Amino acid sequence: MEETVKTLETAEIGDVLRMLPHRYPFLMVDRVIDIRGDDHGIGIKNITFNEPCFQGHFPGNPVFPGVLIIEGMAQTAGVLCIASTASTQPKSVFFLTIDKAKFRKPVLPGDTIEYHMNRLNKRKSMWWYRGEAKVRGQIVAEAELSAMIFDT
Numbered sequence: 001m002e003e004t005v006k007t008l009e010t011a012e013i014g015d016v017l018r019m020l021p022h023r024y025p026f027l028m029v030d031r032v033i034d035i036r037g038d039d040h041g042i043g044i045k046n047i048t049f050n051e052p053c054f055q056g057h058f059p060g061n062p063v064f065p066g067v068l069i070i071e072g073m074a075q076t077a078g079v080l081c082i083a084s085t086a087s088t089q090p091k092s093v094f095f096l097t098i099d100k101a102k103f104r105k106p107v108l109p110g111d112t113i114e115y116h117m118n119r120l121n122k123r124k125s126m127w128w129y130r131g132e133a134k135v136r137g138q139i140v141a142e143a144e145l146s147a148m149i150f151d152t
Contacts, residue, residue: 008083009035019082020075021092025052028072029079029115038084038127043076043115047107054109064107069141070098073131076115081127081149092150096126101143111135125149 011019011032020027029043047064054062078093085091107113113133120128126148133141 009033011035011079011083015083016075016079019079019091022075026071027075028068029075032076032079032083035080035083038080038122039119041076041080041117043072043079043113043117045072045113045115047109047111047113049109051109062109064109064111064113066101066103066141069103069107069113069133070101070143070145072113073115073117073129073133073141073143074145074147076117077127077129077131077145077147080117080119080129081147085149092152093147094150096146096148097144099144101141103141105135105138105140107133107135107140113140120144 013031016029016031028045030045032041032043035041053065053068057063057065074095081093082091113135116132116134117129120130128146130144131142132139
């Protein structure tokens with residue numbers, strides 16, 4: 001029997017919350033736009049001065065941590081993976097690898113990060129993505145990520 005794939009072009013916050021287990025303060029994606037199956041999507045994260053990480057990173061000079069940018073890329077890829085499956089069962093996506101991570105510019109309060117995620121490969125329940133995090137069209141970080149999807 002052939003699996004039917006759901007088509008979703010945009011995942012608003014309610015959709016993201018249904019697909020991912022992450023919650024405040026660790027949800028790093030406000031919505032996902034330009035979804036093309038599991039091939040491509042753009043996650044959006046609005047950075048505000050109220051982010052809890054700014055209490056210690058760094059007082060007087062708030063910089064959004066690179067590790068949270070990578071997490072936002074992974075969460076965006078997770079939405080793409082889960083949205084592309086036909087199953088109605090809840091899924092969990094787990095990080096496997098982070099490769100070729102580079103941080104180019106600091107992300108500051110008031111910035112909007114766009115996580116541009118493109119699938120490199122897929123094999124059974126494993127996905128590989130290349131991501132670029134952009135602010136105002138400028139690349140601030142990039143990485144290659146892999147993840148595996150599990151039934152919960």
